[in-house]
Each structure stands twice: as structure tokens, then as C-alpha cells.
Amino acid sequence: MKMQAVVLWEPKRATLEYVERPDAAAGEMIVQVKAAGVCGTDLKIYDGDYLSPYPLTPGHELAGTVVSVGAEVSTDWVGRQVGVDPTLTCGVCGFCRSRQSNHCVNWGAIGDTVNGGFAEFVAVPAKNVHALPADMPAEVGALIEPLACAEWALERVPVRPGSEVLMFGMGPMGVILMRLLLRGGANAVTAVDTSSRRLEWAVQLGARQGVMADAAEPLAEAHPMGFDLVVDATGVAGVMPQAIRFVSPGGAYLLFGVAPRGAVAAIEPYWIYHREITIYSSMAINQSYARAVQIASSSNGVLEQRLVTHTFPLSAYANAIQAIREGEGLKIQLRPG
Numbered sequence: 001m002k003m004q005a006v007v008l009w010e011p012k013r014a015t016l017e018y019v020e021r022p023d024a025a026a027g028e029m030i031v032q033v034k035a036a037g038v039c040g041t042d043l044k045i046y047d048g049d050y051l052s053p054y055p056l057t058p059g060h061e062l063a064g065t066v067v068s069v070g071a072e073v074s075t076d077w078v079g080r081q082v083g084v085d086p087t088l089t090c091g092v093c094g095f096c097r098s099r100q101s102n103h104c105v106n107w108g109a110i111g112d113t114v115n116g117g118f119a120e121f122v123a124v125p126a127k128n129v130h131a132l133p134a135d136m137p138a139e140v141g142a143l144i145e146p147l148a149c150a151e152w153a154l155e156r157v158p159v160r161p162g163s164e165v166l167m168f169g170m171g172p173m174g175v176i177l178m179r180l181l182l183r184g185g186a187n188a189v190t191a192v193d194t195s196s197r198r199l200e201w202a203v204q205l206g207a208r209q210g211v212m213a214d215a216a217e218p219l220a221e222a223h224p225m226g227f228d229l230v231v232d233a234t235g236v237a238g239v240m241p242q243a244i245r246f247v248s249p250g251g252a253y254l255l256f257g258v259a260p261r262g263a264v265a266a267i268e269p270y271w272i273y274h275r276e277i278t279i280y281s282s283m284a285i286n287q288s289y290a291r292a293v294q295i296a297s298s299s300n301g302v303l304e305q306r307l308v309t310h311t312f313p314l315s316a317y318a319n320a321i322q323a324i325r326e327g328e329g330l331k332i333q334l335r336p337g
């Protein structure tokens with residue numbers, strides 16, 4: 001049987017193809033993809049700036065329905081709505097054995113290093129599959145992967161109840177992290193971005209205040225004690241020298257956005273010393289998907305359908321990539337079928 005799938009033949013050359021529908025090998029399930037998010041990593045894969053092999057069907061943020069299972073997998077899964085943790089790890093290297101599987105020396109990911117969810121169906125290891133409530137919209141299910149990244153970030157950074165937070169970068173990841181921070185006890189989040197539209201969204205979705213990046217300096221006067229936590233969710237290296245100056249004495253800086261490899265920022269070590277600033281970072285998902293499912297399944301309002309502002313059919317994959325490149329909207333997803 002054939003199915004539609006996006007095939008990225010080489011960087012910047014993608015077509016929609018009819019390809020052979022995958023069969024479930026032992027220990028695998030076939031998921032009919034209902035929604036699959038597109039993000040900055042997909043942009044890197046499209047441009048050839050990632051470790052992906054080509055040809056590849058990308059798509060690592062996916063939710064759908066199990067339609068068949070291979071040997072050694074319970075048939076009870078068939079018909080269930082599921083989300084898929086894309087992380088592929090070896091389970092035996094030193095990092096896997098010390099609960100640092102995001103640093104697995106054999107690390108891979110569905111949609112990044114093997115075929116993923118920009119297709120009608122995808123074969124995935126059963127151990128990567130997580131059951132979702134039947135009434136959860138598939139768009140929300142596909143937001144659990146980015147939520148799992150935010151969840152891991154907040155496992156790294158201790159956030160004291162009542163914390164004042166300043167966030168640079170209110171793209172979809174920034175907004176999801178903001179909502180998780182507010183649920184985790186942060187008192188208020190002040191949002192900074194270069195897009196007034198994104199700031200409007202950030203305020204609608206929970207930020208106390210939205211400030212244009214070129215007008216951020218007066219925040220130092222309004223907050224003479226600084227912020228307990230400053231989050232950089234921009235992926236722009238040049239933001240750090242400015243943003244780190246807003247951290248309060250004894251406070252923390254979280255590097256959450258992914259800056260291009262090789263990009264450098266000049267920061268003042270004295271400032272870090274004198275204010276006793278702790279710098280944290282977090283990379284991808286580290287066994288945090290199951291907790292993200294729990295968060296998404298409760299009625300705490302971290303994830304909502306309105307975080308998804310654009311949906312495209314598979315045939316419009318290139319348009320979705322272009323929309324990401326232009327920073328359009330909040331979350332952009334593909335909807336196969």
C-alpha cells in the first residue's frame with residue numbers, strides 16, 4: 001500500500017511523494033499521523049545544517065492514532081490516540097546509563113535521523129509511544145514534544161515560588177516555557193521580543209507585560225533588583241550580553257534557544273562574578289516526555305489549541321518552512337490526510 005510523504009531528497013529540495021507505507025517490525029507500531037509540528041530544527045534540516053541523512057521524511061513533533069503493531073507489541077494499542085517521543089537512544093552508553101540520554105553517544109531522533117511524521121503513516125518503536133486521552137485534540141498532542149523540551153529545562157533550573165522572570169524570545173517554545181514557568185510558581189513573566197504581534201500573543205497567553213527588544217533597557221530601572229530568572233529563548237547569540245545584565249544578584253540565566261554553532265557573544269565575566277549568576281542550559285528531551293503528557297493531560301492550561309496558529313497540508317511543507325523562516329505565527333503544524 002502507498003501513502004503520501006514529504007521527501008527531502010537533499011537540502012532545499014523536497015517533494016510530496018507516494019511511497020510504500022511502512023510495516024511494523026517487531027517492537028514497532030504504525031501511527032497514522034494526525035498532526036505534526038514544524039520548528040526551527042526542521043528549518044536546519046531543510047537547509048542542510050543538521051546531522052540528518054538524505055533523503056529523509058522529517059517531522060519529530062507528532063501525534064496520531066495507532067493503526068497496527070508488530071510482534072511483541074500488545075494489540076490493545078490499536079485505535080489509541082498517541083504522542084511519540086522522537087528520541088532514539090542506545091540505552092547502553094555511559095550517558096544513557098546515568099540518566100543523561102539526551103547526550104547518548106548514539107543519539108538519533110525520529111524525523112531528524114530516521115523517517116518521521118510528515119507522512120500519512122510512520123513506523124516508531126513501541127517504547128517511544130505514549131497514550132494520550134482520546135478527547136485531546138491532535139494539535140495539542142503534537143505540542144507535547146516541545147513541552148517535553150521545556151519540562152526538561154525546568155528540571156535543570158530551580159525556580160523558586162514567587163520568582164520574577166524576564167524572557168527574551170516569545171516564539172512557540174518561549175510561550176510554552178512561559179506557561180510552564182507560571183504553572184511552576186513563577187510570580188510573573190515579562191516578555192521581550194522583536195515582534196509586536198508575538199508580544200500581543202505572549203500577553204494574551206499569560207505574560208504580565210510585553211516589551212519590544214529595542215525598548216528593553218528601561219526595565220532595569222523598573223526592576224532595580226533585577227529578575228530572579230532571565231530566559232533566553234531567542235537562539236540569537238547577540239542577545240546574551242544584554243539579557244544577562246537583568247539577572248538579579250544570586251539569580252539564574254537559562255540559555256534555552258539554540259544559537260547557530262560557531263556564533264559567539266561577548267559577555268562581561270565581572271558581572272557574572274559580582275552578581276553570583278548561575279548559567280543553565282538545556283538540550284532537547286531527557287526522559288521528560290511522559291511528564292509532559294501528564295502536564296498536557298491535566299486541565300492546567302499549559303497547552304491549548306490556540307498556540308497553533310497555522311496548519312498546512314503535507315503538500316505545503318515548503319510553505320510551512322518559509323513561514324518558520326519568516327517567524328510567522330506561533331506554532332505551525334502539518335496535517336496529513
Ligand SMILES: [Zn+2]
Pocket residue numbers: 038039040041042060061146
Ligand atoms: Zn521541534
Ligand SMILES: [Zn+2]
Pocket residue numbers: 089090091092093094095096097101103104105106107
Ligand atoms: Zn546511549
